[in-house]
Structure formats: structure tokens, C-alpha cells
Amino acid sequence: MHSKEYRARGNWNEIKGSLKQKYGxxxxxxxxxxxxxxxxxxxxxxxxxxxxxxxxxxxxDRI
Structure with missing residues (x-):
């Protein structure tokens, strides 16, 4: 996993939000x-x- 790849794909905010939702x-x-x-x-x-x-x-990686 490389977060810069996720950010480049534009879904890093989605990943951060999903992490916060899954782990309150x-x-x-x-x-x-x-x-x-x-x-x-x-x-x-x-x-x-x-x-x-x-x-x-x-x-x-599954997000």
C-alpha cells in the first residue's frame, strides 16, 4: 500500500473516511x-x- 497512489487516484479522502467509520x-x-x-x-x-x-x-486495498 502506498497512500500517494491512493491520493493520486483521488480516493484518499474516501479511505480516510472509511477508516474513521470502521474504527470510531x-x-x-x-x-x-x-x-x-x-x-x-x-x-x-x-x-x-x-x-x-x-x-x-x-x-x-479493498476499498
Whole structure:
């Protein structure tokens, strides 16, 4: 998963909204991706959601 690919395709806002909807405890800061910090971002999502990084990546790829 590379969020810049999603943003380039124009659906990054949809992905962020879907993450926040699925995991109600996520904030805007949690779903904001910073270039070059994918591992940190996924780790933060993993901590907040209790899901594995692979499961999060797979879920995002299906959106």
C-alpha cells in the first residue's frame, strides 16, 4: 500500500473516511499519512485498532 497512489487516484479522502467509520476511535491525526512514514502510520493504526498491519493494508486495498 502506498497512500500517494491512493491520493493520486483521488480516493484518499474516501479511505480516510472509511477508516474513521470502521474504527470510531481514530482521529484526523491518526488517519493523516505523512510521506516516508508509512511504517509509523501503520503502527499507530495498529495500536488504535488492535488489528495487524497486514490486515489494515489488506482492508485499505479493498476499498
Amino acid at each position: 476511535n481514530l482521529t484526523d491525526d491518526d488517519v493523516t499519512y505523512q510521506e516516508g512514514k508509512e511504517d509509523e502510520w501503520l503502527g499507530r493504526l495498529q495500536q488504535k485498532t488492535g488489528e495487524t498491519k497486514d490486515k489494515i493494508k489488506s482492508w485499505i
